[in-house]
Amino acid sequence: MRNVKLTLEYLGTNYYGWQIIPGKPTVQGKLKEALEKILQHEVKVTGASRTDAGVHALGQVANFKTVKEIELYRLQRALNGILPPDIKVIDVEEVPSNFDSRRWARGKRYRYRIFNRDVPSPFEYRRSWFIPYELDIEGMREASRFLIGVHDFSSFCKKDRKREVNPLREVNEIEIFRDGNTIELVFYGRSFLRHMVRVMVATLVEVGRGKLKPTEVKEILEERNRERAPFLAPPDGLYLEKVYYGDYPY
Amino acid sequence: MRNVKLTLEYLGTNYYGWQIIPGKPTVQGKLKEALEKILQHEVKVTGASRTDAGVHALGQVANFKTVKEIELYRLQRALNGILPPDIKVIDVEEVPSNFDSRRWARGKRYRYRIFNRDVPSPFEYRRSWFIPYELDIEGMREASRFLIGVHDFSSFCKKDRKREVNPLREVNEIEIFRDGNTIELVFYGRSFLRHMVRVMVATLVEVGRGKLKPTEVKEILEERNRERAPFLAPPDGLYLEKVYYGDYPY
Numbered sequence: 001m002r003n004v005k006l007t008l009e010y011l012g013t014n015y016y017g018w019q020i021i022p023g024k025p026t027v028q029g030k031l032k033e034a035l036e037k038i039l040q041h042e043v044k045v046t047g048a049s050r051t052d053a054g055v056h057a058l059g060q061v062a063n064f065k066t067v068k069e070i071e072l073y074r075l076q077r078a079l080n081g082i083l084p085p086d087i088k089v090i091d092v093e094e095v096p097s098n099f100d101s102r103r104w105a106r107g108k109r110y111r112y113r114i115f116n117r118d119v120p121s122p123f124e125y126r127r128s129w130f131i132p133y134e135l136d137i138e139g140m141r142e143a144s145r146f147l148i149g150v151h152d153f154s155s156f157c158k159k160d161r162k163r164e165v166n167p168l169r170e171v172n173e174i175e176i177f178r179d180g181n182t183i184e185l186v187f188y189g190r191s192f193l194r195h196m197v198r199v200m201v202a203t204l205v206e207v208g209r210g211k212l213k214p215t216e217v218k219e220i221l222e223e224r225n226r227e228r229a230p231f232l233a234p235p236d237g238l239y240l241e242k243v244y245y246g247d248y249p250y
Numbered sequence: 251m252r253n254v255k256l257t258l259e260y261l262g263t264n265y266y267g268w269q270i271i272p273g274k275p276t277v278q279g280k281l282k283e284a285l286e287k288i289l290q291h292e293v294k295v296t297g298a299s300r301t302d303a304g305v306h307a308l309g310q311v312a313n314f315k316t317v318k319e320i321e322l323y324r325l326q327r328a329l330n331g332i333l334p335p336d337i338k339v340i341d342v343e344e345v346p347s348n349f350d351s352r353r354w355a356r357g358k359r360y361r362y363r364i365f366n367r368d369v370p371s372p373f374e375y376r377r378s379w380f381i382p383y384e385l386d387i388e389g390m391r392e393a394s395r396f397l398i399g400v401h402d403f404s405s406f407c408k409k410d411r412k413r414e415v416n417p418l419r420e421v422n423e424i425e426i427f428r429d430g431n432t433i434e435l436v437f438y439g440r441s442f443l444r445h446m447v448r449v450m451v452a453t454l455v456e457v458g459r460g461k462l463k464p465t466e467v468k469e470i471l472e473e474r475n476r477e478r479a480p481f482l483a484p485p486d487g488l489y490l491e492k493v494y495y496g497d498y499p500y
Contacts, residue, residue: 011372056373076369085375119326122261123306123377125335 001065003099004072006031006079007091008060012235013126014086017053018060027051027087031062034082038075039068048101048243049108052195054126054235058111059242063101107172107190107248111239112201114183121181128182129201129237135208137178140185143207143214144174146221147200154224156200157193167224169193172250176204186241188250199226201233251315253349254322256281256329257341258310262485263376264336267303268310277301277337281312284332288325289318298351298493299358302445304376304485308361309492313351357422357440357498361489362451364433371431378432379451379487385458387428390435393457393464394424396471397450404474406450407443417474419443422500426454436491438500449476451483 008031016024020032028045035043048061070078076092083089113128115121120130154167173188185204187197203220206212212230220228258281266274270282278295285293298311320328326342333339363378365371370380404417423438435454437447453470456462462480470478 009372011375080369085370086372088369088372090369119330119338119340120335122259122336122338125261127373 001067001097003063003065003095003097004075005091005093005095005099005101006062006064006089007093008057008062009088009090010057010060011086011127012051012054012056015053017055018047018049018051027057027060028062030083030087031079034079035064037082038078039066039070041066041068046101048105049240051238051240052235055238055240056127057240059109060240061101061105061243063095063099065097101243104245105191105243106246107188107244107250108192108240109242109244110187110189110192110197111241112185112187112197112233113237113239114185114205115181116178116183117181126236129205129234131183131205133209135183135205136210137176137183137208139210139214140204140208141176143204143212143217144176144185144200146214146218147171147174151221152224153193153196153221155220155226155229156196156203157226158195159226165193167193169196171200174200190248190250195232197238198233198235199229201237202230205233206230251317251347253313253315253345253347254325255343255345255349255351256312256314256339257343258307258312259338259340260307260310261336261377262301262304262306265303267305268297268299268301277307277310278312280333280337281329284329285314285316287332288328289316289320291316291318296351298355299490301488301490302485305488305490306377307490309359310490311351311355311493313345313349315347351493354495355441355493356496357438357494357500358442358490359492359494360437360442360447361491362435362437362447362483363487363489364435364455365431366428366433367431376486379455379484381433381455383459385433385455386460387426387433387458389460389464390454390458391426393454393462393467394426394435394450396464396468397421397424401471402474403443403446403471405470405476405479406446406453407476408445409476415443417443419446421450424450440498440500445482447488448483448485449479451487452480455483456480 018027020029032045045064072092079089115124115128150170152167153169171189175186268277270279282295322342329339365374365378400420402417403419421439425436
């Protein structure tokens with residue numbers, strides 16, 4: 001059995017997220033469909049990250065197994081021919097049979113884009129969070145330092161009603177910078193809880209607009225209560241940028 | 251009568267171009283509709299450039315007249331509330347009553363974006379021309395020099411069956427550069443014939459891929475025959491970036 005690793009870019013706007021939901025368009029669903037059409041056997045697709053509805057990817061990683069002898073460049077070309085314009089396979093690679101894109105991931109990098117101008121941009125629609133008011137970048141940076149390290153992130157995640165999830169996570173770095181009208185927040189972490197990046201972004205934005213003091217982020221974290229942290233930043237601005245395997249810098 | 255100048259951004263993908271076509275979505279049509287809804291009188295909208303179907307704008311300029319006393323920032327806010335997400339008014343200004351966005355324009359800057367990688371990008375779909383093969387930027391630059399100056403651009407424009415158009419035009423500068431996977435061509439000119447930028451781009455791309463020699467561009471220009479020049483670059487990559495009035499640098 002060959003094990004094949006795929007690297008994907010997608011614009012999440014038109015999908016109910018990564019994971020298959022019967023009867024709804026999802027990225028995993030489109031990929032599975034395309035693979036089964038090419039390989040003519042059932043395919044189980046594993047993805048590194050279950051991105052939510054509307055969330056984008058610049059470097060999602062997936063893997064699947066096949067007995068077929070198809071050359072990888074042909075497989076990639078066939079996939080990109082079948083996949084819709086908003087999902088593309090940018091790299092294909094054969095990997096050891098025990099490689100699992102989800103379990104082998106050592107770290108992930110997410111990028112969150114804020115479009116910060118008085119008027120929204122037609123080119124940024126559904127691709128960033130439009131915020132017309134001024135943000136204090138320095139305050140946001142100061143607040144972000146409280147999130148670095150291993151913490152109980154219960155305040156920053158969607159409560160899972162079905163199962164207990166270990167709320168301990170390690171955030172290794174948060175970079176925040178402005179480039180023209182765009183403000184970007186880059187998160188490096190071993191793994192993230194559901195909604196965690198978007199709640200961290202919303203919290204840092206509350207600091208940026210002066211509604212929270214930087215030190216209050218520390219308090220919110222320590223309270224371990226989802227009710228305490230602000231709402232959720234919209235999915236439109238979130239990009240899964242890279243999944244690290246051997247090469248995670250932290 | 252107040253004369254109001256608007257600066258607009260739009261993603262042209264969903265429109266049959268700038269100019270009103272009864273029964274079809276056009277940018278001028280959407281703008282006229284929104285203005286009439288706010289001002290409650292008939293409005294004549296003049297635009298600086300009649301961008302074609304699928305062509306985008308980062309700085310289209312339009313003007314219209316009104317007797318209404320509405321404050322400009324309120325007008326802008328109301329317009330952006332009514333206009334769809336792919337059309338936005340980024341600036342509003344009151345101008346002398348004889349200002350005409352079309353006739354007063356001293357120069358225009360167009361940008362053409364090529365996405366140059368082996369695989370198309372979901373984020374560039376309908377926003378650039380996808381070209382998977384290598385392009386010789388130096389050769390394109392060399393060829394572009396033959397287009398600078400005042401020339402008869404008959405070889406580079408759509409033949410107008412209804413009326414004779416003076417084919418003399420002045421191109422002041424063409425910049426071509428690569429930034430990662432993107433190649434951009436920037437054109438400065440007093441005015442351009444219909445399709446002229448897109449035929450120039452297609453011709454320079456033919457040079458870039460080695461199908462034409464740089465000096466052949468000079469021959470094509472001198473032949474004054476539309477049949478001689480290559481096809482048309484797709485509208486997806488073309489952006490009307492700026493309309494110059496007093497401030498044209500050439």
